[in-house]
Amino acid sequence: MTLTIGIDVGGTKVAGGVVDDRGVVLAQTRRETPAEDPAGTRDTIVAVAAELAAAHPEAKAVGIGAAAWIDAAGATVLFAPNLAWRDEPVRDYVAKAVGLPTVLENDANVAAWAEFRYGAARHADDSMVMITVGTGIGGGIVINGGLWRGANGIAGELGHIQSVNDGHPCGCGRLGCLEQYASGNALVRFAQAGARQEPGRAPLLLDLAGGDPAAIGGRMITAAAHGGDGVARDAFAQIGYWLGVAMADLAQAFDPQVLVVGGGVIDAGELLMGPTERTYRDQLAQRGRFPVAEIRAAETGNTAGVLGAADLARRI
Numbered sequence: 001m002t003l004t005i006g007i008d009v010g011g012t013k014v015a016g017g018v019v020d021d022r023g024v025v026l027a028q029t030r031r032e033t034p035a036e037d038p039a040g041t042r043d044t045i046v047a048v049a050a051e052l053a054a055a056h057p058e059a060k061a062v063g064i065g066a067a068a069w070i071d072a073a074g075a076t077v078l079f080a081p082n083l084a085w086r087d088e089p090v091r092d093y094v095a096k097a098v099g100l101p102t103v104l105e106n107d108a109n110v111a112a113w114a115e116f117r118y119g120a121a122r123h124a125d126d127s128m129v130m131i132t133v134g135t136g137i138g139g140g141i142v143i144n145g146g147l148w149r150g151a152n153g154i155a156g157e158l159g160h161i162q163s164v165n166d167g168h169p170c171g172c173g174r175l176g177c178l179e180q181y182a183s184g185n186a187l188v189r190f191a192q193a194g195a196r197q198e199p200g201r202a203p204l205l206l207d208l209a210g211g212d213p214a215a216i217g218g219r220m221i222t223a224a225a226h227g228g229d230g231v232a233r234d235a236f237a238q239i240g241y242w243l244g245v246a247m248a249d250l251a252q253a254f255d256p257q258v259l260v261v262g263g264g265v266i267d268a269g270e271l272l273m274g275p276t277e278r279t280y281r282d283q284l285a286q287r288g289r290f291p292v293a294e295i296r297a298a299e300t301g302n303t304a305g306v307l308g309a310a311d312l313a314r315r316i
Helices: 038-055 090-098 107-118 184-197 203-208 218-226 230-254 264-268 270-283 301-313
Strands: 004-009 013-019 025-032 062-066 077-079 086-088 102-106 128-133 137-143 258-262 294-297
Touching: 004 038, 004 107, 004 301, 013 038, 013 301, 025 038, 025 301, 038 062, 038 086, 038 090, 062 090, 062 107, 062 301, 090 102, 102 107, 102 301, 107 128, 107 137, 107 258, 107 301, 128 230, 128 264, 184 203, 184 218, 184 230, 184 264, 203 218, 203 230, 218 230, 218 264, 218 270, 230 258, 230 270, 258 270, 264 270, 270 294
Parallel strands: 004 062, 062 102, 128 258, 258 294
Antiparallel strands: 004 013, 013 025, 077 086, 128 137
C-alpha cells in the first residue's frame, strides 16, 4: 500500500492528510494560512508536509492543490487571487525542504481528480468534466483517463465561458461569464433583487435578513428556500438554469462519461440539482438517441483537495 501526502492550500487554511491508495485519509493536520506573506505561506505548507511525513515516514510523495494559476510545468504559481503569490516556485521549494517528490496543481483540478478517482465519477475510466460552484466557479477536465491541463496549464476555467452577450461584468475583464449567473455570488444577487422587487414573495428571506435585502446571504437563501420562500427558490432556479445550459454545452464539446457538480453551493441539494438537471435535459432534447453524460453531485466534500492532491502525487 502506497501512502502519499495531500495538501489543500486556501486563503484561510492549509490542510494536509496522509492518504492510502484506496482513498482513505489516515492522518490529518491543518494550520492557518498567512495569506499576505508569500514566504510564510510557503513555509506553512512545508511545516504541514513535514509533520505528516515525520508521523508516516513511509509516505512517498507530496501533492499540493492551490487556488491559483499554475504554469505548464506544474512548478510555479503564476498568480493566486487569495494569496500574495506571484511567480512563486512552490513545487521545488517544498520538494527540497521536505525531501520528497512534489506535484503542484490548481485546486479545482485537484478536486476534479478526487471525484474521478474516489467520488461521483469513480466508475468512469475515460472522461469527466466537473464544475465547482462556490463564491465563484471553477472546473476540471479529465480526458483519456488523465487530467487535461491545456497547453499553458490553465485549462478548466469553466466559470469564464460566456453565458450572456454584454452581460454582467466579470472580474476576469469579460462580460456575461457563467460565473456571474451560476455562482454563489450570483445566487445572492438574484435573491437580493427578487426581495426588493417582490417583497411579498420573500417573507422568510426578509425575516432572516432583518428586513434588509442588502443583508441577504447564501445560507439565508438556502434556509428560506427549504422553507418554501418563493424568491429564494427562484434564485436557485435561475442559477440552476444557467448551470444546466453550461453543462449541455460541455456535454456536446467533450462528450464525457460523467458531469459532476461540486463546490459549497451543492449543499442545497435538490434546490440546485433539480433545475440544473431539468435544464440540461431540455437543452439536449434534440439529440434523440445519442447518449449523454449523467449529472452527479460531488461526493468527496471537504476532503477533495487532500484526496486529489495525494493521488496526483502517487502518479509522479
